[in-house]
Amino acid sequence: MAPLDANRNPLAAQREFCENLRMLCSYYRSVADVCRKLNINRAQFNRYLNGTSKPSNHTLERICDFFGVEPAEIYLPREHFQQIVKVRPRHKPERSVVGEHIERLQQQSHGRFDKYLGYYYEYYQSMSSRGKVLRGLVHLFMQDGAVYYERYERFPSNATFDGTSKSKYLGVAFYLNDRIFLIDYETLSGNEMVQIVLFPSYKNKVARLSGLMLGVASSHERSIGCARVVFEFLGKSIDFRKALRLCGIFDPKAAKIDPSIVKAIDNSPQKAQHHFHNIPL
Structure with a gap:
């Protein structure tokens, strides 16, 4: 000593x-x-x-x-x-390079998410079940001054709550230059990330948000896909278990999905477009 x-x-x-x-x-x-x-x-x-x-x-x-x-x-x-x-000269406190960038983007988003916090149904054409519509549950929330979210997807739609197969995604949200950016990862396997970009709502009350989702199919091919997506606002607080039971994979022709949503998430190419675009609702 x-x-x-x-x-x-x-x-x-x-x-x-x-x-x-x-x-x-x-x-x-x-x-x-x-x-x-x-x-x-x-x-x-x-x-x-x-x-x-x-x-x-x-x-x-x-x-x-x-x-x-x-x-x-x-x-x-x-x-x-x-x-x-x-x-005495010393090593500067080490900070995560990624953390510094995330913190900067979160600061730019500060105060922009107030009316968007809460629960949503998400709708998009399933990347694994061709021709089917997936309805998932999203929770956008604030923690320690930053905005995060959870996404839940459930398969199949008619399974019991305890016996169904579920996927859970955790992510971070940013509001940058009049667009909402969401990026998350699948928490069970850790082998998938998804990015979603949404148009904001210009109304006092949020009803629906539309945008594009980029991800990979959960099937063994793991094909990369981009799909139109709609978020439907449910409220600041909900019966979570009941809302999750209504999630799943659906036939777009069935009456369980609003026809206006089915139309908004149609991935058919638009005329005179050289890229895959979306328009606000």
């Missing part, structure tokens, strides 16, 4: 070590991140932080080298140690 001042109480010095180590960890994303970079067991590192265990000389040197301090310094009174750390 690093030599301590003979006049100092060893218990007091150990408390200073714990405080100083916590302060050094605060410059990183998390304690877990520090442990991964140091290749130190998280439980053991926690014992260093709470003072129930002391690192060996070798481990102490590794920790101090990582943070750019001397072993003797980390036992200094925390006010003195903080002054040393402030004036």
